[in-house]
Amino acid sequence: xxxxxxxxxxxxxxxxxxxxxxxxxxxNSFGQTFxxxxxxxxxxKGVEEFYRTQHINQxxxxxxxxxxxxxxxxxxxxxxxxxxxxxxxxxxxxxPDLDEPQIEHLLQTAEAIRKDYPNxxxxxxxxxxHDLGKVLLHPDFGELPQWAVVGDTFPVGCAFDESxxxxxxxxxxxxxxxxxxxxxxxxxxxxxxxxNVLMSWxxxxxxxxxxxxxxxxxxxAGLFIIRYHxxxxxxxxxxxxxxxxxxxxxxxxxxxxxxxxxxxxxxKVRVDVEKVKPYxxxxxxxxxxxxxxx
Numbered sequence: 001x002x003x004x005x006x007x008x009x010x011x012x013x014x015x016x017x018x019x020x021x022x023x024x025x026x027x028n029s030f031g032q033t034f035x036x037x038x039x040x041x042x043x044x045k046g047v048e049e050f051y052r053t054q055h056i057n058q059x060x061x062x063x064x065x066x067x068x069x070x071x072x073x074x075x076x077x078x079x080x081x082x083x084x085x086x087x088x089x090x091x092x093x094x095x096p097d098l099d100e101p102q103i104e105h106l107l108q109t110a111e112a113i114r115k116d117y118p119n120x121x122x123x124x125x126x127x128x129x130h131d132l133g134k135v136l137l138h139p140d141f142g143e144l145p146q147w148a149v150v151g152d153t154f155p156v157g158c159a160f161d162e163s164x165x166x167x168x169x170x171x172x173x174x175x176x177x178x179x180x181x182x183x184x185x186x187x188x189x190x191x192x193x194x195x196n197v198l199m200s201w202x203x204x205x206x207x208x209x210x211x212x213x214x215x216x217x218x219x220x221a222g223l224f225i226i227r228y229h230x231x232x233x234x235x236x237x238x239x240x241x242x243x244x245x246x247x248x249x250x251x252x253x254x255x256x257x258x259x260x261x262x263x264x265x266x267x268k269v270r271v272d273v274e275k276v277k278p279y280x281x282x283x284x285x286x287x288x289x290x291x292x293x294x
Contacts, residue, residue, distance in 0.1 A: 052166065075140060077292065079292065081277075084128070088103050102134055103273070112127075122219055123222070130207070131203060133204060150203060153199050184242070192243055204228065204230050220247065
């Protein structure tokens with residue numbers, strides 16, 4: 001794993017401001033505000049039920065069991081691109097903004113980043129692969145229920161912050177009544193590092209494990225984005241920063257840059273897969289082995 005060289009202040013500000021290639025749309029593909037979980041829409045009721053189930057079932061014990069089982073990486077051997085193609089048949093039930101197959105979102109994100117930051121090829125590839133952990137929905141990977149694969153992520157083992165979407169449903173989570181887990185720090189300590197914190201189980205943590213254990217050469221910021229891109233309580237509300245170490249605080253700047261493209265590039269505009277495929281294959285070859293253990 002490579003460590004990303006520090007950007008100077010002017011360069012980082014330019015990155016955070018973004019380029020001129022990508023314009024943030026005012027509404028999602030349903031004509032609604034992005035990430036509005038309360039507005040009446042054709043997907044709103046299903047999304048809320050998803051979060052009710054997720055919040056009740058994502059406990060410390062569950063996360064530990066999933067990490068132990070899937071951390072073995074003994075299910076499939078395949079390339080990054082083969083994994084991209086597997087996602088063609090899946091739609092994310094937790095997403096109020098899009099109902100397109102996942103391969104569309106991966107390429108939309110990567111291409112939007114590429115237009116604004118043409119020299120940050122590691123960030124292009126991170127955009128392509130950030131959601132590949134959603135293969136957990138596939139029968140070859142145990143066909144996990146959507147609440148154990150997608151949706152916003154959050155730490156388990158400490159109090160559930162009120163900024164988490166549909167927070168009210170945590171009252172039925174067993175950990176919420178456990179004095180070892182229901183305080184600000186819970187099982188953790190100041191500045192312990194998010195890498196030492198258990199996150200709710202899903203595609204983010206799984207893809208992080210896959211990339212790390214298969215010896216990717218992506219910089220640490222790339223791995224940070226992969227593991228925490230659904231951690232909206234952190235990168236939108238600045239919750240849980242008391243658990244972060246110094247390197248993670250630096251990498252958070254990159255995650256906030258990435259989030260603009262992850263969230264706002266979702267649209268009905270199709271990407272010409274065959275046209276862009278050779279470029280992304282070259283990046284995969286640069287940063288990953290030919291075959292990965294999943």
